[in-house]
Amino acid sequence: MSAPLKVAVLGASGRMGAEAVKAVDAATDMELVAALGRGDKLEAILEAGATHVVDLSVPASTEDNVRFAVTHGLHAVVGTTGWDDAKRESLTNLLAENPGTGVLIAPNFALGSVLASAFAATAARYFESVEIIELHHPNKVDAPSGTAVRTAELIAAERAAAGVAASPDATETQLDGARGAVVDGIHVHSVRLRGLVAHQEVLLGGEGEQLTLRHDSYDRASFMPGVLLGLRTVASRPGLTYGLDGYLELGR
Ligand SMILES: NC(=O)c1ccc[n+]([C@@H]2O[C@H](COP(=O)([O-])OP(=O)(O)OC[C@H]3O[C@@H](n4cnc5c(N)ncnc54)[C@H](O)[C@@H]3O)[C@@H](O)[C@H]2O)c1
Numbered sequence: 001m002s003a004p005l006k007v008a009v010l011g012a013s014g015r016m017g018a019e020a021v022k023a024v025d026a027a028t029d030m031e032l033v034a035a036l037g038r039g040d041k042l043e044a045i046l047e048a049g050a051t052h053v054v055d056l057s058v059p060a061s062t063e064d065n066v067r068f069a070v071t072h073g074l075h076a077v078v079g080t081t082g083w084d085d086a087k088r089e090s091l092t093n094l095l096a097e098n099p100g101t102g103v104l105i106a107p108n109f110a111l112g113s114v115l116a117s118a119f120a121a122t123a124a125r126y127f128e129s130v131e132i133i134e135l136h137h138p139n140k141v142d143a144p145s146g147t148a149v150r151t152a153e154l155i156a157a158e159r160a161a162a163g164v165a166a167s168p169d170a171t172e173t174q175l176d177g178a179r180g181a182v183v184d185g186i187h188v189h190s191v192r193l194r195g196l197v198a199h200q201e202v203l204l205g206g207e208g209e210q211l212t213l214r215h216d217s218y219d220r221a222s223f224m225p226g227v228l229l230g231l232r233t234v235a236s237r238p239g240l241t242y243g244l245d246g247y248l249e250l251g252r
């Protein structure tokens, strides 16, 4: 049996971080060597001998955390949101200077969510209209969700490749925000509601029919198999992988 992965969790006291600490602790092929929160020095990761980092902190901190890991040759599995095109491009350049190091940025670790986004992208080739509704707990600091942004990107890419026109929309007047945010041409609506965890619907409309693809995470335990899969795979995938679908065989 090979040596256990030595894992440090960043954001360890948060909703997701605390769940990841439990999951890593329970995995027989992993050793939790550090659990860091806001204000802790990143050097503690090195002192603990970590080979892998899980970042589940906040959008304002994640880039610094991941760049620190990569600079020190540690593989990183990242669930924190906020990784826009410019940040991912800059990280890709840093990874090129650190060959052999892998980073997974996964907007959503839940297998069902990854599949729903992939199905939605495929379906969006065949429907005139598509819009996204994401629904989350009211403590979430960012909108739209990282998952919705990624889903919109996948949908937009599929529609562009298939030559599908923009969704029809005759709106001439509106209150600011009434039609949601627009990501790569796709309208995204964000709901924040007590009682929710993480949910998304992709609405697809054609003449006389509608297809709705909905995914629900009722518990943060739903994200943990994806976190563990990421940790077990990331060292064998140098460079940046964006989306857990990059580690799955989805037949696309
Ligand atoms: N990819 C996924 O599947 C997935 C699932 C759920 C949440 N998320 C994302 O993960 C992030 C965290 O979500 P959450 O609900 O756990 O938030 P949270 O606010 O409960 O937890 C974030 C934690 O990070 C800590 N923190 C702040 N700055 C830090 C730093 N510099 N270093 C280390 N820790 C720091 C905070 O004190 C807090 O404890 C968000 O961006 C969220 O969107 C991703």
Ligand SMILES: O=C(O)C1=N[C@H](C(=O)O)CCC1
Residues within 6 Å of the ligand: 081, 107, 108, 136, 137, 140, 141, 144, 145, 146, 147, 148, 197, 198
């Ligand atoms: O609870 C959150 O915050 C979540 N963040 C991710 C996102 O923004 O998509 C994943 C779902 C839960």
